[in-house]
Amino acid sequence: MGEFTADESHPRYNSLLSRHKLEIAASKGMLADSAMIAHGRGEAFDYLLGEESSNNAIIATKNALAHLNAAKRPIITINGNTAALAGKELMQIAEALNCPIEINIFYRTEKRISAIIEHLEAIKTEHGITTKILGEKPDAKIPGLEGPRANCCHEGIFSSDVILVPLEDGDRCEALVKMGKTVIVVDLNPMSRSAKMASITIVDEISRVAKNMIDLIESDYKNEIDIDFVNKKNLQKSINIIAANYMS
Ligand code: PTJ
Secondary structure (H helix, E strand, O other), X not given: OOOOOOOOOOOOHHHHXXXXXXXXHHHOOOOOOOHHHHHHHHHHHHHXXXXXXXXXXXXXXXXXXXXXXXXXXXXXXXXXXXXXXXXXXXXXXXXXXXXXXXXXXXXXXXXXXXXXXXXXXXXXXXXXXXXXXXXXXXXXXXXXXXXXXXXXXHHHHHOOOEEEEEOOOHHHHHHHHHOOOEEEEEOOOOOOHHHHHOOEEEOOOHHHHHHHHHHHHXXXXXXXXXXXOOHXXXXXXXXXXXXXXXXX
């Protein structure tokens, strides 16, 4: 694979860097075959959203973090794309919240699980992170789902009350909501089924969201749940941002 040579002054630097991270992850066997297609769809929406965290996304991020902080059993799940783009940052957030992370992939194969664990364990060692990684040996099932995507860990996803599931699939999101959990999704597409099903949708790019959460944790932000938060209105505001970008 080619070296990453783009200069930070390149107007599409972040986009090129993310693609490079995904190429490396693909070569390690971490990604689903359709990972690049999913990423491309995300990039298209990010372009429409202006490739920055909107105020609306920051409000949703703060609310999500307040829910995670107040949770009895919070959990952060990581799939192939997320591990490649924001694995380190999400484990740092889990460490700050004192919760485990669970590898939770849609296209489950033991080879991919091992590749993702190896990637995350290397990051843990390099950065002195102690977060527990679950997901290798699932011992529970998400009710109402068929096949390997229902697999999860009792200690993690199954028993959680607040769950951060970036880039989630609509059916699983719905099943998690039906289990009574507060489900926080990160999805650049405000019209996806997962975005509509979630309790809180952060319409933003996963690596930006993870960095914003770390900045919030390190600052003295007001850690208060927004009891007036309505996800439908939040999604509508993101759609308005896309429309306003088009008109400007
Ligand atoms: O690792 P696995 O097996 O769990 O598979 C992961 C993918 C992402 C391939 C799988 O979950 C999938 O196929 O996802 P979808 O149904 O294509 O949905 C992906 C959603 O994530 C789309 O709505 C994209 O807009 C959005 N998305 C893609 N990249 C990003 C993103 N949202 C935030 N940040 C991104 N970087």
